[in-house]
Amino acid sequence: xxxxxxxxxxxxxxxxxxxxxxxxxxxxxxxxxxxxxxxxxxxxxxxxxxxxxxxxxxxxxxxxxxxxxxxxxxxxxxxxxxxxxxxxxxxxxxxxxxxxxxxxxxxxxxxxxxxxxxxxxxxxxxxxxxxxxxxxxxxxxxxxxxxxxxxxxxxxxxxxxxxxxxxxxxxxxxxxxxxxxxxxxxxxxxxxxxxxxxxxxxxxxxxxxx
Amino acid sequence: xxxxxxxxxxxxxxxxxxxxxxxxxxxxxxxxxxxxxxxxxxxxxxxxxxxxxxxxxxxxxxxxxxxxxxxxxxxxxxxxxxxxxxxxxxxxxxxxxxxxxxxxxxxxxxxxxxxxxxxxxxxxxxxxxxxxxxxxxxxxxxxxxxxxxxxxxxxxxxxxxxxxxxxxxxxxxxxxxxxxxxxxxxxxxxxxxxxxxxxxxxxxxxxxxxxxxxxxxxxxxxxxxxxxxxxxxxxxxxxxxxxxxxxxxxxxxxxxxxxxxxxxxxxxxxxxxxxxxxxxxxxxxxxxxxxxxxxxxxxxxxxxxxxxxxxxxxxxxxxxxxxxxxxxxxxxxxxxxxxxxxxxxxxxxxxxx
Numbered sequence: 025x026x027x028x029x030x031x032x033x034x035x036x037x038x039x040x041x042x043x044x045x046x047x048x049x050x051x052x053x054x055x056x057x058x059x060x061x062x063x064x065x066x067x068x069x070x071x072x073x074x075x076x077x078x079x080x081x082x083x084x085x086x087x088x089x090x091x092x093x094x095x096x097x098x099x100x101x102x103x104x105x106x107x108x109x110x111x112x113x114x115x116x117x118x119x120x121x122x123x124x125x126x127x128x129x130x131x132x133x134x135x136x137x138x139x140x141x142x143x144x145x146x147x148x149x150x151x152x153x154x155x156x157x158x159x160x161x162x163x164x165x166x167x168x169x170x171x172x173x174x175x176x177x178x179x180x181x182x183x184x185x186x187x188x189x190x191x192x193x194x195x196x197x198x199x200x201x202x203x204x205x206x207x208x209x210x211x212x213x214x215x216x217x218x219x220x221x222x223x224x225x226x227x228x229x230x231x232x233x234x
Numbered sequence: 235x236x237x238x239x240x241x242x243x244x245x246x247x248x249x250x251x252x253x254x255x256x257x258x259x260x261x262x263x264x265x266x267x268x269x270x271x272x273x274x275x276x277x278x279x280x281x282x283x284x285x286x287x288x289x290x291x292x293x294x295x296x297x298x299x300x301x302x303x304x305x306x307x308x309x310x311x312x313x314x315x316x317x318x319x320x321x322x323x324x325x326x327x328x329x330x331x332x333x334x335x336x337x338x339x340x341x342x343x344x345x346x347x348x349x350x351x352x353x354x355x356x357x358x359x360x361x362x363x364x365x366x367x368x369x370x371x372x373x374x375x376x377x378x379x380x381x382x383x384x385x386x387x388x389x390x391x392x393x394x395x396x397x398x399x400x401x402x403x404x405x406x407x408x409x410x411x412x413x414x415x416x417x418x419x420x421x422x423x424x425x426x427x428x429x430x431x432x433x434x435x436x437x438x439x440x441x442x443x444x445x446x447x448x449x450x451x452x453x454x455x456x457x458x459x460x461x462x463x464x465x466x467x468x469x470x471x472x473x474x475x476x477x478x479x480x481x482x483x484x485x486x487x488x489x490x491x492x493x494x495x496x497x498x499x500x501x502x503x504x505x506x507x508x509x510x511x512x513x514x515x516x517x518x519x520x521x522x523x524x525x526x527x528x529x530x531x532x533x534x535x536x537x538x539x540x541x542x543x544x545x546x547x548x549x550x551x552x553x554x555x556x557x558x559x560x561x562x563x564x565x566x567x568x569x570x571x572x573x574x575x576x577x578x579x580x581x582x583x584x585x586x587x
Contacts, residue, residue: 039399079440079441079477079478079496079497081444082440082441082442082443082444082445082447083441083442083443084395084398084399084442084443084444085444087391087392087395088395088399091396120322121320121328122330122331122332122390123391124390124391124392125390125391125392125395128392170325170326170328171325171519171522171556171557171558172322172324172325172556172557172558173325175324175558198519199519202473202495202519202520203517203519203523205523206519
């Protein structure tokens with residue numbers, strides 16, 4: 025079988041939407057839609073994310089790559105299709121500020137990997153807790169850019185605990201990158217250094233859910 | 235005969251000339267801590283230029299650093315364009331919903347008049363008051379957002395990246411409007427008494443755009459903009475990486491560069507030596523949990539890596555000390571600068587101290 029993932033990664037890094045689409049089409053002669061997602065899309069996005077962690081790729085490339093992949097995967101696996109992943113209810117939010125880029129990237133990566141998730145946009149602690157309880161969310165991803173917002177995750181965790189919902193909280197964003205102990209301090213279950221890690225984190229957390 | 239210590243201005247100018255002053259200069263880039271000194275909430279503190287001037291002067295009296303910082307908060311510029319700013323009790327004021335949401339807005343966009351803008355007038359008042367108090371003894375640092383980075387607050391990060399890569403004509407139009415505003419805003423601060431301008435340009439960092447794109451975007455814009463600013467400029471990447479583009483940054487017309495704790499300070503100093511003064515790179519996020527001994531060790535290490543030969547100013551790596559950083563930590567940093575930063579620097583010992 026041809027390994028298209030490196031070519032696909034290069035197309036994404038060059039923001040070459042047409043080549044990326046062509047490679048997906050070619051791979052479709054050998055692979056199922058879900059195999060394309062797992063072997064090409066997730067692999068390429070993970071490598072680009074890892075490059076960003078090393079300082080070898082830029083945020084703009086991750087963002088644009090995520091957007092391209094999200095569009096391509098929506099064509100391969102339309103929302104709601106039974107081929108998409110069997111998963112617990114999942115949501116993503118930005119806590120307390122209007123810096124939405126990190127959330128947008130993670131949202132794109134997860135949808136590109138075949139997950140469905142609710143996008144709560146920008147919310148405060150009260151709004152977030154209410155939405156999670158109403159939707160009976162089991163995996164909650166919280167993105168922050170500002171330190172004070174990151175510290176408010178602790179309040180979200182504390183407010184969700186008595187609800188009886190076993191909600192796993194995953195955090196990401198600049199404050200957590202610059203202080204590798206912060207995610208523990210706020211009571212999160214996991215922290216993503218980049219969007220590259222998020223699919224692996226979700227898989228691990230899904231294994232631990234009751 | 236014991237020499238008189240240099241003034242902060244002499245110390246900073248000497249290091250900017252890549253010579254060793256009496257000790258390593260220290261820029262405490264604290265914006266919100268002045269509110270604590272005055273017993274005010276962050277929102278009340280930033281309501282008045284008088285508050286900020288007084289806050290900055292009290293901070294310097296307490297910590298003994300080498301600048302006054304006229305930076306209020308990042309979104310003050312978009313506030314001047316009519317955007318809303320959200321205040322929180324435990325962090326910097328934040329920009330609310332972006333005000334550019336379609337192409338038509340960019341096409342018809344005009345910059346605010348600096349002189350007629352109430353938020354910007356507060357900053358100019360603060361600078362003028364500080365200048366009255368310190369004269370030429372201490373540098374006063376004014377701040378602008380680069381024309382290339384301001385759109386993140388004007389239209390949101392994702393839509394801005396879409397514009398950058400997909401609509402070059404509208405991108406150019408937005409940058410031109412921003413450039414004229416940036417120059418006017420920088421020169422107004424210099425006229426009010428600022429000594430130098432800190433040009434915040436995080437989007438130019440290789441953390442955000444590929445280093446290969448810097449020459450055609452952030453650098454080209456910086457060269458045009460900085461050449462029109464009538465005073466010295468320091469470029470700051472606000473925690474973003476810069477090592478891969480430092481040679482080009484040196485061609486932008488800037489005199490100094492604010493660098494990230496994500497990169498090796500010794501490597502940065504080697505790349506900048508004789509060309510750019512290095513500003514940084516203490517980790518402000520971690521700083522909130524540093525004990526005094528740890529703070530001293532961080533300062534000692536930074537000075538050992540970057541202090542020799544001048545061309546170095548100790549600072550945090552973001553250009554804004556978090557509200558959660560404690561007074562005792564800042565006092566420990568100041569003490570450590572005086573202990574470990576006095577020239578000639580002590581040679582590194584084999585135990586690392």
